[in-house]
Amino acid sequence: MIRTISIRWLLQRLGDNRHSPWLVARSRSFFVRTLSTTNQVKGETEELSQAELLREFAHMPVQRIRNFSIIAHVDHGKSTLADRLLELTGAIARNGGQHQVLDNLQVERERGITVKAQTASIFHRHKGQLYLLNLIDTPGHVDFSNEVSRSLAACDGVVLLVDACHGVQAQTVANYHLAKQRQLAVVPVLNKIDIKHANPDQVCQDLKLLFGIDPDEVLRVSAKLGTGVSKVLERVIETVPPPQVSRDSDFRALILDSWFDKYRGALNLIYVLNGKLEQNQDIQSLATKKVYPVKSISVLRPGECPVPDVSAGQVGLIACNMRNSKESIVGDTIHLKNQAVAAAGSYRPQQPLVFAGVFPADQSKHVALRSAIDKMVLNDSAVTVNVDSSPALGQGWRLGFLGLLHMEVFCQRLEQEHGAEPIITAPSVTYRLVLSNPKMIKQQGRDTMDISNAALFPEPHSIKEYYEPLVLGTIITPTEYVGQVISLCVERRGLQQSSVNIDETRVLMKYVLPLSEIILDFHDRLKSLSSGYASFSYEDYGYHPSNLVRLDIHLNGKPVEELCRIVHASKATGVARQMVLKLRELIPKQMVQIAIQACVGSKVLARETIKAYRKDVTAKLYGGDVTRRMKLLKQQAEGKKKMRMFANIRVPHETFINVLKR
Numbered sequence: 001m002i003r004t005i006s007i008r009w010l011l012q013r014l015g016d017n018r019h020s021p022w023l024v025a026r027s028r029s030f031f032v033r034t035l036s037t038t039n040q041v042k043g044e045t046e047e048l049s050q051a052e053l054l055r056e057f058a059h060m061p062v063q064r065i066r067n068f069s070i071i072a073h074v075d076h077g078k079s080t081l082a083d084r085l086l087e088l089t090g091a092i093a094r095n096g097g098q099h100q101v102l103d104n105l106q107v108e109r110e111r112g113i114t115v116k117a118q119t120a121s122i123f124h125r126h127k128g129q130l131y132l133l134n135l136i137d138t139p140g141h142v143d144f145s146n147e148v149s150r151s152l153a154a155c156d157g158v159v160l161l162v163d164a165c166h167g168v169q170a171q172t173v174a175n176y177h178l179a180k181q182r183q184l185a186v187v188p189v190l191n192k193i194d195i196k197h198a199n200p201d202q203v204c205q206d207l208k209l210l211f212g213i214d215p216d217e218v219l220r221v222s223a224k225l226g227t228g229v230s231k232v233l234e235r236v237i238e239t240v241p242p243p244q245v246s247r248d249s250d251f252r253a254l255i256l257d258s259w260f261d262k263y264r265g266a267l268n269l270i271y272v273l274n275g276k277l278e279q280n281q282d283i284q285s286l287a288t289k290k291v292y293p294v295k296s297i298s299v300l301r302p303g304e305c306p307v308p309d310v311s312a313g314q315v316g317l318i319a320c321n322m323r324n325s326k327e328s329i330v331g332d333t334i335h336l337k338n339q340a341v342a343a344a345g346s347y348r349p350q351q352p353l354v355f356a357g358v359f360p361a362d363q364s365k366h367v368a369l370r371s372a373i374d375k376m377v378l379n380d381s382a383v384t385v386n387v388d389s390s391p392a393l394g395q396g397w398r399l400g401f402l403g404l405l406h407m408e409v410f411c412q413r414l415e416q417e418h419g420a421e422p423i424i425t426a427p428s429v430t431y432r433l434v435l436s437n438p439k440m441i442k443q444q445g446r447d448t449m450d451i452s453n454a455a456l457f458p459e460p461h462s463i464k465e466y467y468e469p470l471v472l473g474t475i476i477t478p479t480e481y482v483g484q485v486i487s488l489c490v491e492r493r494g495l496q497q498s499s500v501n502i503d504e505t506r507v508l509m510k511y512v513l514p515l516s517e518i519i520l521d522f523h524d525r526l527k528s529l530s531s532g533y534a535s536f537s538y539e540d541y542g543y544h545p546s547n548l549v550r551l552d553i554h555l556n557g558k559p560v561e562e563l564c565r566i567v568h569a570s571k572a573t574g575v576a577r578q579m580v581l582k583l584r585e586l587i588p589k590q591m592v593q594i595a596i597q598a599c600v601g602s603k604v605l606a607r608e609t610i611k612a613y614r615k616d617v618t619a620k621l622y623g624g625d626v627t628r629r630m631k632l633l634k635q636q637a638e639g640k641k642k643m644r645m646f647a648n649i650r651v652p653h654e655t656f657i658n659v660l661k662r
């Protein structure tokens with residue numbers, strides 16, 4: 001019965017949402033699941049029907065629940081392993097031609113990377129007992145580390161996956177420490193052992209040296225071929241403790257994730273810490289105090305399966321008429337109406353590091369873009385939004401991201417999932433200024449000012465001290481590239497903190513680097529100079545004093561706000577030169593001559609000129625009459641002089657971003 005209703009519901013949704021790739025993708029994975037169960041999947045739990053499994057879900061004791069994430073460096077095979085685990089446990093069809101089922105966003109499939117952590121509840125029989133395993137596939141890229149921290153808040157253990165060819169990489173180190181900070185059980189697994197030049201023994205030694213992991217503890221698998229994968233589930237059940245929750249107390253749950261559904265509003269993925277939640281009960285948000293009736297509860301397998309209730313230790317999806325990101329807050333605690341409970345868990349979204357202006361290409365699309373951004377922010381709690389305006393681009397928003405890739409993916413999703421086509425200004429970091437101007441201090445209500453929009457940078461005489469954000473970077477590189485890596489770090493004002501040989505062939509270096517120096521292309525440069533072998537990860541290192549200046553760009557003497565930048569004083573001349581040259585290429589020739597100047601205060605550091613079109617006013621003249629020709633050219637020059645005075649130079653929108661790329 002449930003299945004029949006769900007398929008009808010699904011088909012309606014597919015029909016009505018042809019333009020929502022996200023929903024279609026989600027529904028498709030649901031479809032795969034539904035078909036697979038209809039055909040009786042071949043898995044460890046094949047003897048149980050879907051209805052029986054859901055009954056098991058309702059009665060599953062806490063002692064037989066395991067919540068774990070798969071964490072690893074980029075491309076080490078997390079999503080492939082997740083696929084195999086889903087197949088093995090019968091959640092999806094084996095050899096169904098579906099790859100990386102949990103990577104269901106269009107952007108994930110196009111880029112081949114995971115950007116959103118995805119949950120799936122699976123069942124596995126171990127020593128005669130059925131266990132409920134909540135598996136979370138996490139992204140590997142540093143820009144999506146918020147997704148990893150968010151996932152770990154609902155876990156008691158992790159599968160630390162390491163590529164047996166490439167070994168421990170920067171993000172392996174970062175993710176391992178994240179798991180250890182939360183005191184989670186670690187199941188070390190080497191992947192890709194099917195590859196000829198894999199060196200599992202060496203990687204085991206590295207794991208021992210870096211993390212003290214006993215080589216005998218390390219499982220060896222091939223997620224691609226499925227070799228050894230069942231051992232991973234056994235080890236998870238044996239090593240990861242059951243959740244530390246209580247079913248006897250009042251209901252309390254942590255909102256882990258949320259996303260928007262056209263019909264049901266915001267859907268919340270919750271991790272229940274206490275008690276039990278049933279359909280039609282009223283829940284209250286601890287943050288907003290608002291009350292909502294629970295309309296539906298489901299479990300993700302990985303498609304939605306309706307269940308009547310969800311109990312402590314379990315992860316469930318609820319629809320409760322929340323409308324937007326202001327109501328559905330990731331990290332918030334929900335409880336039953338009018339019951340006093342303490343906040344659940346310690347998860348807080350990471351603070352954004354990179355900021356960019358987002359404006360509608362056409363101001364009439366302002367409302368549509370605002371609604372699209374709101375829906376996207378609901379699904380990405382790490383993004384911050386503040387209202388912004390610009391004389392050239394109109395009303396818009398200043399969005400905060402965790403990195404450039406995060407920003408690119410967010411904007412791509414805005415386009416793909418919501419049909420929005422915004423203009424994105426150049427990304428910048430947030431600088432901190434200590435003010436000396438009493439009037440400004442009074443206005444601000446304090447003597448410091450955080451600023452990410454260079455256009456709002458105060459005059460130097462109002463500033464006492466400048467601070468810029470630094471990061472602690474971890475670089476792992478083969479020894480032959482150490483020299484080039486060090487040169488790159490020095491060029492980016494990096495200071496080496498340590499350098500350790502992991503083994504004879506690889507070095508782990510720690511560098512303190514200014515965030516502004518790494519956001520644009522540091523990672524690409526590092527990859528290209530090391531033929532793709534070096535890896536980089538970073539964490540916040542706080543604000544430190546710096547010597548900053550505001551670099552203004554003038555076009556025919558008029559400052560262009562969108563192009564000004566905050567730069568380190570030592571780099572001002574180099575950046576000025578580079579910017580004017582780039583602008584000369586990017587701004588199309590116009591009817592007037594354009595002078596491009598880069599200045600700090602009144603000092604011009606670099607200048608370039610774009611010559612005007614020279615309209616051939618003499619083209620129609622019959623040949624040879626020099627005096628007539630000269631007279632016409634002179635008239636034209638007079639006209640241009642006038643035009644220059646009122647000249648309205650057309651700067652293409654993409655110039656604002658392209659000019660800042662190195």
Ligand SMILES: Nc1nc2c(ncn2[C@@H]2O[C@H](COP(=O)(O)OP(=O)(O)OP(=O)(O)O)[C@@H](O)[C@H]2O)c(=O)[nH]1
Binds near residue numbers: 077138
């Ligand atoms: N030969 C071989 N290739 C594998 C194995 N596991 C994964 N791969 C390949 O490695 C590539 C990356 O796999 P993914 O599962 O996307 O890696 P990921 O860790 O989820 O990637 P991100 O989520 O972007 O960090 C894909 O081309 C897989 O086919 C394996 O066991 N053997």
